Amino acid sequence: MISQDTIVALATPSGAGAIAVLRISGSNAITIAGGVFTSVSGKDITHQKTHTLHLGHIEDDNKIYDQVLLSIFKGPNSYTGENTVEISCHGSTYIQQQIIQLLLRKGCRMANAGEFTLRAFLNGKLDLSQAEAVADLVASDNEASHQIAMQQMRGGFSNEIARLREELLNFASLIELELDFAEEDVEFADRTQFHELLNRISFVLKRLIDSFAVGNVIKNGIPVAIVGEPNVGKSTLLNALLNEERAIVSDIAGTTRDTIEDELVISGIGFRFIDTAGIRETEDVVESLGIKKTFEKMEQAQVVTYLFDASLFTTHGAGLKTEIEKIKNQFPLKPLVIIGNKADKLTESEKAYALQQIPELLLVSAKENIGVEELKDKLLSFVNTGALRNNETIVTNTRHYDSLLKALEEIQKVQYGLQSSISADLMAIDIRQALYYFGEITGQVTNDELLGNIFANFCIGK
Structure with a gap:
């Protein structure tokens, strides 16, 4: 399946910048690059050592395109395992396109999405889970997702799976050997040791499967819906959390008529806050649509924060408690944070009474920025970051999660048997089937359709 042609692509973001990097990979990469590169020292780059850097000009037919730095990486000691050249040129979009078009005329073709990393996988430089981690690393936008992607790219997850697969494969070989001597009625596989191995594999698989709940929210961010009646300070709270004037704030009830979303990273974890339209009975058609969308966002959110005006608690406490119970009953599986806003207007005795009635109440003043840090700590408590601190393997990939579930099912069948x-x-x-699902994760078992689906999501230059 490994293509023998030479590919080229822009490895840096498209558009103008200080510099741009063009990547070439394939058996003829150095020869093609040497045909358009003239070293300032007169060197022939086709005879230079690997992992060397050269200053010169890209030119053709006496036309100089740019002064560049050219890096040489000879296979198999390169990212792709093939001869690879990287050209650092000035970041003009015109220069980028001119050099790419020149390389295409000299025998390169444009790379497909993820084709450099695909070649690295096919040439044995990365296994499949490590290759997928490359895309996650490029897409990481907070400390936690970066840490997980780095661990997986360095082989943390695949090494753990490979060890389990190897141990299971050893016992599978003994079981298969017994089949060859079926008439002799002998056992080569120690059943007690096999039972212990299956228990250990089952324990590890369950731990990895459970980690997906954390890994998925770390990778994609945690959606948090801010809901409540109109004019209780939802937009003010959003602005306080983000530390910027993101949402329009006014004393007019119903100002927010559509959902407003923005992201905030708290201690390395991404949260996506959704400011919603106030919930109330209204005949305004536009506002009604906003309220309908509020309930849709509550369905989609993983955490719901219910905000009310704490200064009204002494007179409207019973109604507020009823509304809170309604939300709890409607979304019993979602964490609910109950926030009493405008706490700066309360006396100490009023605060004590409110906390007595609702012990889990969090009192804040979004306008005065009081209690906002405590709210952030509360949101963080919903994420199990202990696994990150302990450097445990965390599963973030849906494909891996699915294969782990199927592998566990097969292991449980073997245990029952x-x-x-x-x-x-x-x-x-059943053992062969479990081995198959382990192999799916690391790429020891794969097919063209699977690879196409995975690498199609990569950027072109990676």
Whole structure:
């Protein structure tokens, strides 16, 4: 499947900048680059050592395109495992396109999305989970997602899977050997050790599967819906959290008629806050649409924050408690943060009474920026970051999660078969299937369609 042609692409973001990097990979990469590059020292780059840097000009037919730095990486000691050249030129879009078009005329073709990393996988430089981590690393926009992607790209996850697969494969070989000597009625695989191995594999798989709940929100951010009646300070709270005037604030009830979203990174974890239209009975058609969208966003959110005017608690406490119970009943599985805003207007006795009635209440003043840090700490408490601190493997990829679930199902079948003393040939079928799902994760088992789906999501120059 490894293509033998030489590919080229822009490895830096498109558009003008100080510099741009063009990447060439393939068996003829150095030869093609040498045909358009003239070193200032007169060197022939086709005879230079790997991992060297050269100053010169890109030119053709006495036309100089740019002065560049050219890097040489000879296969297999390169990212792709092939001969690779990187050209650092000035960041003019005109220069970029002129050099790319020149290289295309000299025998390169434009790279497909993710083709450099695909070649790295096909040439054994990365396994499939590491290759996917490259895309996650490029897309990481906070400390936590960056840390997970780095760990996976360095082989943390794939090494753990590879160890389990190897141990299971060793026992599978003994089980298969028993089938060859079925008439002798002998056991080569120690059933007690096999039982312990299956328990250990099952434990690790369950831990990895459970980690997906954390990994998914770290990778994609945690959506937090800010809901409540009109004019209780939802938009003011959003502005306080973001520390900028993101949402329009006024004393007129119903100012926010559509959802406003923005992101904030708290201690390395991404949160996506959604300011919603105030919930109330209204005949305004536009406002009604906004309120309908509020309930849709509450469905989509992973955390719901219910905001009310704490200064009204002494007179409207019963109604507020009823509204809170309605939200709890409507979304029983979602964490609910109950926030009493405008706490700066309360006396100490009024604060004590409110906390007595609603012990989990968080009192804040969005306008005066009081209690906002405590709210951030509360939101962080919903994310299990202990795994990050302990450098444990966290699963963030849906494809991996699906394969882990299927592998666990097969392991549980083998455990049941071992306990039921079923024949070795039936157990062997389930073991082979578990090995198949392990291999799917790391790429030991794959197909062209799967690879196409994975690498199609990469950027062109990677």
